[in-house]
Amino acid sequence: MSANGTDKKPPSPSPLRFSKFFQSNMRILVTGGAGFIGSHLVDKLMENEKNEVIVADNYFTGSKDNLKKWIGHPRFELIRHDVTETLLVEVDRIYHLACPASPIFYKYNPVKTIKTNVIGTLNMLGLAKRVGARILLTSTSEVYGDPLEHPQNESYWGNVNPIGVRSCYDEGKRVAETLMFDYHRQHGIEIRIARIFNTYGPRMNIDDGRVVSNFIAQAIRNEPLTVQLPGTQTRSFCYVSDMVDGLIRLMEGENTGPINIGNPGEFTMLELAEAVKELINPEVKISMVENTPDDPRQRKPDITKAKELLGWEPKVKLRDGLPLMEEDFRQRLGAPSKKN
Ligand SMILES: NC(=O)c1ccc[n+]([C@@H]2O[C@H](COP(=O)([O-])OP(=O)(O)OC[C@H]3O[C@@H](n4cnc5c(N)ncnc54)[C@H](O)[C@@H]3O)[C@@H](O)[C@H]2O)c1
Numbered sequence: 001m002s003a004n005g006t007d008k009k010p011p012s013p014s015p016l017r018f019s020k021f022f023q024s025n026m027r028i029l030v031t032g033g034a035g036f037i038g039s040h041l042v043d044k045l046m047e048n049e050k051n052e053v054i055v056a057d058n059y060f061t062g063s064k065d066n067l068k069k070w071i072g073h074p075r076f077e078l079i080r081h082d083v084t085e086t087l088l089v090e091v092d093r094i095y096h097l098a099c100p101a102s103p104i105f106y107k108y109n110p111v112k113t114i115k116t117n118v119i120g121t122l123n124m125l126g127l128a129k130r131v132g133a134r135i136l137l138t139s140t141s142e143v144y145g146d147p148l149e150h151p152q153n154e155s156y157w158g159n160v161n162p163i164g165v166r167s168c169y170d171e172g173k174r175v176a177e178t179l180m181f182d183y184h185r186q187h188g189i190e191i192r193i194a195r196i197f198n199t200y201g202p203r204m205n206i207d208d209g210r211v212v213s214n215f216i217a218q219a220i221r222n223e224p225l226t227v228q229l230p231g232t233q234t235r236s237f238c239y240v241s242d243m244v245d246g247l248i249r250l251m252e253g254e255n256t257g258p259i260n261i262g263n264p265g266e267f268t269m270l271e272l273a274e275a276v277k278e279l280i281n282p283e284v285k286i287s288m289v290e291n292t293p294d295d296p297r298q299r300k301p302d303i304t305k306a307k308e309l310l311g312w313e314p315k316v317k318l319r320d321g322l323p324l325m326e327e328d329f330r331q332r333l334g335a336p337s338k339k340n
Pocket residue numbers: 031032033034035036037038056057058059060061062063081082083084096097098099100101102116120138139140141195196197198199200
């Protein structure tokens with residue numbers, strides 16, 4: 001009797017796979033592929049003509065607009081699907097990103113956020129088991145909570161409030177990581193876990209609520225930059241092209257992780273506001289506003305593992321990445337481009 005209590009072997013891939021005429025394209029599922037990081041990942045995966053990409057997304061925080069250049073492409077398929085329901089597709093790789101990432105959106109329906117992280121990850125692991133796919137989870141630096149170690153390396157177990165308003169996301173991702181390792185140990189599933197630190201870039205929702213998108217939209221509209229108190233809390237911001245590069249290296253490498261993927265350049269929120277002011281609108285005012293509960297006071301990735309195991313480190317500095325994002329926001333807000 002096997003570990004799952006049955007004598008049946010998992011189904012083998014379709015007989016077509018063993019046909020000598022079979023074109024061995026890599027079939028890749030990206031859950032949450034209509035979102036910010038997901039759509040950039042899809043762009044990169046589609047560059048490789050050997051890849052077929054399937055996106056499954058419920059459009060809660062994502063949009064078809066982010067994928068419009070691929071809709072109708074013969075190697076691309078878009079499915080409106082909620083990962084809390086099962087999905088049956090024949091794939092070789094699963095990038096499992098589906099989950100709202102902005103605190104405003106993950107706190108909007110916390111029970112749904114937990115379901116997305118727990119039931120959604122169970123469903124994707126079940127799919128990986130059925131079709132023998134390798135699965136990568138986009139976990140988060142939030143698993144470290146309000147960290148008491150600085151910078152954070154992967155062996156730190158974190159300082160997370162289990163009953164706070166952020167817990168649906170933080171604890172949801174922690175359970176998702178546990179599920180990944182249990183499926184790996186119990187069923188031999190090939191897993192990869194990325195712990196992503198704050199990522200920014202074009203295509204973030206304008207009303208996403210995260211700090212970089214808020215400040216850029218505010219600077220372009222000449223509205224005060226809302227620095228939440230005390231303003232000395234820190235974050236480390238990674239440009240999205242670096243993030244996508246790190247995720248693909250992790251997926252195709254030999255290590256399960258968890259591996260931190262982020263940019264170690266650390267800034268206080270007041271420093272970030274000053275940088276946005278200087279680069280985008282020197283006239284804009286800065287206004288100090290109330291913060292939300294359990295906001296982590298400091299965050300910076302130790303990326304030694306990513307450097308050693310993936311040969312990866314970020315290339316884009318914050319001062320170079322912010323103007324790239326500004327142009328995209330100007331277009332979408334209907335503000336004149338700075339290039340003209
Ligand atoms: N951006 C960051 O700074 C950051 C940091 C750490 C971890 N992450 C993780 O990376 C992933 C992508 O983040 P993002 O910034 O692109 O966020 P995003 O909100 O832009 O994208 C998330 C996508 O998942 C979809 N989605 C949400 N719930 C779903 C469900 N139940 N079923 C199907 N689709 C669903 C959304 O519609 C959206 O397209 C998330 O898992 C997030 O937790 C992001």
